[in-house]
Amino acid sequence: MxxxxxxxxxxxxxxxxxxxxxxxxxxxxxxxxxxxxxxxxPENARPRVWWHWMNGNITKEGIKLDLTWMHKIGLGGFQTFDAALSTPQVVKKRLIYMTPEWKDAFKYATTLANQYGLEEAIAGSPGWSETGGPWVQPSQGMKKYVWSKTYVEGGEPFTGRLAHPPSNTGAFQNIGIQDALSSRREGKAIPQFYADSVVVAYRRPATDIPLQSLHPTITSSGGTLDAAMLTDGDLEKTVGVPIPPVG
Missing domain, CATH: 1.20.5 (Single alpha-helices involved in coiled-coils or other helix-helix interfaces)
Structure with missing residues (x-):
């Protein structure tokens, strides 16, 4: 046992x-x-980087050096981004966007990237134009929704003209272009486009009282302000409130 x-x-x-x-x-x-x-x-886990082609400062020698370095350190790919800003010229001849010389350089970069096994992505637009350019018609470009309000008496026919929504180019309602780079637009017409979309009619709740009908009064340490500016829908018109003296 x-x-x-x-x-x-x-x-x-x-x-x-x-x-x-x-x-x-x-x-x-x-x-x-x-x-x-x-x-x-593995390839799908390798990092990708932005590859900026700044203001036409492009040469095939520089392209080869960049892509060889990307491949050597183990990157998985890149996104080509053609931009400009105020970059000075540092090459003998700048390659302007979409010229035959630029296209030849881009083809060379694509071919070399493929040989290195690098994934290539392309930004949706040149510069900082947000998927746009002078070749894009305003009717086909990116747009914003704008609106207006018209109060009418219910229970009876309405004949009249509805208040027109803002129709200027800009970020929101009637706010114009406020771009740090807008100075580059001097002398160039800003694209304009407007089209009606839909009219929505609905019964106002009993608690929906227009602010202007309450006749509000606004006071501040910097003086009297015009209350109408808060309800006129004009987002471009502003007023400065001075800082009162200490004490």
């Missing part, structure tokens, strides 16, 4: 040792796989 018990204990120890060695090997294999995947990640 004692021999059988000793044999059973040895068998259990042997099984435990085998299981322990298998578990250890599995854990070690998992760590090795994690380490290997981190040191040499």
């Amino acid at each position: 004692a021999n059988k018990q000793a044999y059973a204990r040895k068998l259990i120890y042997a099984v435990m040792a085998v299981l322990l060695s298998i578990s250890s090997a599995t854990a070690q294999g998992g760590m090795d796989s994690l380490k290997s995947g981190f040191e040499n990640p």
